[in-house]
Amino acid sequence: MNTQDLKILYIEGDGVGPEITPVMISALKCAVERSYSKPPKLTFEEVLAGGKAERLTSESLPEETLRKIKETGLAIKGPLMTPVGKGKRSLNVALRQSLDLYVCQRPVRYFAGVPSPVKRPEDVDMVVFRENTEDIYAGIEWPSGSAEAKHVIDFLCNEMKVDRIRFADTSAIGIKPVSPDGSRRLIRAAIDYALRTNRKVVTLVHKGNIMKFTEGGFLNWGYELAMQEYRAYRKDGKVYIPASGGDILLNDCICDAFLQNILLKPSDYSVVATLNLNGDYISDALAAEVGGIGIAPGANINYETGMAVFEATHGVAPDIAGKNAANPLSLVLSGEMLLRYAGLDEAADSIIRAVETTLKAGKVTRDLYSLIEDKEKAECLSTSDFASVLLKNIG
Numbered sequence: 001m002n003t004q005d006l007k008i009l010y011i012e013g014d015g016v017g018p019e020i021t022p023v024m025i026s027a028l029k030c031a032v033e034r035s036y037s038k039p040p041k042l043t044f045e046e047v048l049a050g051g052k053a054e055r056l057t058s059e060s061l062p063e064e065t066l067r068k069i070k071e072t073g074l075a076i077k078g079p080l081m082t083p084v085g086k087g088k089r090s091l092n093v094a095l096r097q098s099l100d101l102y103v104c105q106r107p108v109r110y111f112a113g114v115p116s117p118v119k120r121p122e123d124v125d126m127v128v129f130r131e132n133t134e135d136i137y138a139g140i141e142w143p144s145g146s147a148e149a150k151h152v153i154d155f156l157c158n159e160m161k162v163d164r165i166r167f168a169d170t171s172a173i174g175i176k177p178v179s180p181d182g183s184r185r186l187i188r189a190a191i192d193y194a195l196r197t198n199r200k201v202v203t204l205v206h207k208g209n210i211m212k213f214t215e216g217g218f219l220n221w222g223y224e225l226a227m228q229e230y231r232a233y234r235k236d237g238k239v240y241i242p243a244s245g246g247d248i249l250l251n252d253c254i255c256d257a258f259l260q261n262i263l264l265k266p267s268d269y270s271v272v273a274t275l276n277l278n279g280d281y282i283s284d285a286l287a288a289e290v291g292g293i294g295i296a297p298g299a300n301i302n303y304e305t306g307m308a309v310f311e312a313t314h315g316v317a318p319d320i321a322g323k324n325a326a327n328p329l330s331l332v333l334s335g336e337m338l339l340r341y342a343g344l345d346e347a348a349d350s351i352i353r354a355v356e357t358t359l360k361a362g363k364v365t366r367d368l369y370s371l372i373e374d375k376e377k378a379e380c381l382s383t384s385d386f387a388s389v390l391l392k393n394i395g
């Protein structure tokens with residue numbers, strides 16, 4: 001156990017953020033206090049981002065927020081609003097890039113009692129490592145008809161002799177940078193995680209059949225890394241990484257087939273390493289299999305500097321904001337990841353047990369209740385009532 005006191009910065013978030021963030025803070029404090037005879041002190045300090053930051057400072061991501069996160073190295077955030085197609089960059093993407101949080105880590109597991117659209121949701125137990133700083137998400141793009149887009153298209157057509165831009169006069173242009181450095185550090189984090197947590201399969205998910213040098217590069221660099229840094233070996237046409245308690249199978253899957261396989265045979269997969277856009281789709285598809293984004297946690301981590309920002313994976317849920325109806329579990333379970341990351345495993349375990357007990361008893365918020373077929377076995381709770389039950393069940 002980590003006996004050090006812990007300072008955690010938090011961003012309250014927009015929309016349902018002010019309703020779910022206090023639940024997360026109470027759950028973490030309660031878990032730590034009840035799990036140790038001499039509990040470390042947990043201090044939460046608010047930093048501003050999103051709508052609240054704009055109202056108070058007229059900036060949506062103040063420099064001070066970035067500075068404090070860099071100094072403290074540990075933060076958790078509620079969801080932040082991103083206007084679509086208005087030329088304004090996503091705050092989430094800006095945070096990940098400016099702090100170089102290159103791993104987006106999303107554990108996906110099933111809790112008994114949660115409604116699921118698949119027959120065997122208990123077979124889903126994966127941890128997705130999504131590359132967070134490169135790919136088409138890097139935000140290098142220009143709108144249709146802009147001087148910049150025309151300039152890039154002219155360069156491609158005239159200097160690079162590209163003749164495959166179907167509507168060269170009107171195309172918007174986006175650039176997809178993918179590097180060996182960026183791919184290797186992400187895949188290294190995924191393999192290290194499998195070694196640390198005794199997981200036995202790491203799968204590289206890619207579209208290298210179509211995008212040969214970017215996604216195909218990711219795949220090749222992954223296998224090279226395993227050979228060079230982890231003494232991987234081939235046996236019967238498969239690649240294995242030596243590990244105590246049984247070697248790890250390193251394999252790969254094309255992304256579209258992977259999206260089928262996670263429905264048809266999810267137990268084949270355990271740790272998944274993939275690029276940014278694939279990872280975005282995969283994380284939400286997997287979350288849907290085990291109860292939806294309302295309960296899926298996530299973290300953005302730089303495993304080299306140790307800096308980590310944990311986050312609710314859903315958006316600001318404008319349709320239910322202010323109605324005391326949001327499910328706080330995505331953020332609470334992100335807090336559970338934070339505790340584990342900080343070495344407070346016993347407190348993290350007590351949150352998992354409390355979530356299991358609460359959901360198994362049929363106590364759920366409206367998002368899950370609306371999907372439960374046998375309504376007699378469940379009770380639909382407001383955010384605050386759900387929080388009370390959860391806190392009672394911790395420890």
Ligand code: NAD
Pocket residue numbers: 016078079080081082083092293294311312313314315316317318319320325326327328330367
């Ligand atoms: P959303 O996640 O906000 O909502 C999608 C659906 O899920 C809605 O029906 C909503 O009510 C429901 N939902 C989401 N969170 C829930 C919760 N905790 N409990 C119960 N139900 C929940 O996605 P959206 O509508 O596509 O996006 C709205 C805004 O959020 C956009 O501005 C988007 O950019 C932003 N967003 C932010 C993040 C983030 O901060 N990490 C992630 C996704 C979207």
